Amino acid sequence: MIRKKNIPVRSLPEECFQRIVVERISSDFFENDKGLNISHRHDYHIFVLQEKGTIHAEVDFEAYVNSEPGIMYQSPGQVHRALKAEDANVYMLAIYSDNINANYLAMLQYLTPLKPLTIDTTDLSVLKQAFDLCVNFFNQKKHTLYLTMLKDSCNAVVGLIISRYLRESKSLDLLSRFERVTKAFFSSLEEYFWTIKRPAQYAQKLNISIAYLNECVKNETGFSVSYHIQQRIILEAKRLLYHSEKSIKEISLALGYDDYAYFSRVFKKSTGVTAIGFRNGNRE
Known part of the structure; x- marks a missing residue:
């Protein structure tokens, strides 16, 4: 490739x-x-x-x-x-x-x-x-x-x-309040994950408390708001590691992390492998 x-x-x-x-x-x-x-x-x-x-x-x-x-x-x-x-x-x-x-x-x-x-x-x-x-x-x-x-x-x-x-999807009219909030969170996450990393900032955008946002998202998905923010960032990191030649530092900066050593720790904690290990292990 x-x-x-x-x-x-x-x-x-x-x-x-x-x-x-x-x-x-x-x-x-x-x-x-x-x-x-x-x-x-x-x-x-x-x-x-x-x-x-x-x-x-x-x-x-x-x-x-x-x-x-x-x-x-x-x-x-x-x-x-x-x-x-x-x-x-x-x-x-x-x-x-x-x-x-x-x-x-x-x-x-x-x-x-x-x-x-x-x-x-x-x-x-x-x-x-x-x-x-x-x-x-x-x-x-x-x-x-x-x-x-x-x-x-x-x-x-x-x-x-x-x-x-x-x-194939549940009608918007039939969604519970928890489901509506969770859908709104994921829409907001897709738009802002590059720059917004804190759950409280997403709650603020949705005009609800962080506690209620976490309650809704965890009830619907089984995972916290922080988890989903991290997973969305990791997906983008995987895309860049696999499909581009950007360095780990460049990918870290692109995703809003000035400290690429910290970003590397986040990536390894989430995936079980280092960023460079993921890149090398998936290259054809």
Whole structure:
């Protein structure tokens, strides 16, 4: 595997003024774009409808093999790579946050992270029709209402995919107070873990006491707020150790630890191995 100083972040080409790309691709696409099998992030959201074939992928150290029609969502922060595609037909929507309906963005934050989900023939048919409409609008750049139609049709696809995932998740209306607080904490953690390390600061952001925040989170997950903060930091450290050539000191600083010796102790206590031991032990 090729590793770079930083984990590569892929952006849409500058000529994509609409900040949306939607297309139907085959296995050849995966073979021709060699950058796809190098671990990377996007600075946009990816929504995928797999119509047929088999796709091998890796997302945050977890391997996936999808051989059934299904959907997949990847958030901008996730580190992933496509390993192989066999006889695959796939629809893919790449879209920046500013083009996604605000309510849908909030739902994605509530649901993330999401794993690939198999769908039935009815859902496949509806999603194919919606994606085909998006692809059609995407290719009609001279239309007077091009951007409006493209954005609206793509948000229909986003809504359909979110709706399908929501069927597998408990409705927000049915969540207990403990569950709501815990969901809010994890959303806040995802946004601020780089700079905020103390549980009290998260409680302050949620306008509740630290005792109540801990009670909610521990009741729902079995672990304290401090534990989850540490685990989120460790996940990012693992990403950087495995997928980049940053030094331990550089990773420590990036994650908000000026004392990299202290960061190293935190990493070893959490994982059972040193940071350099994790890097060396997982290199191919």
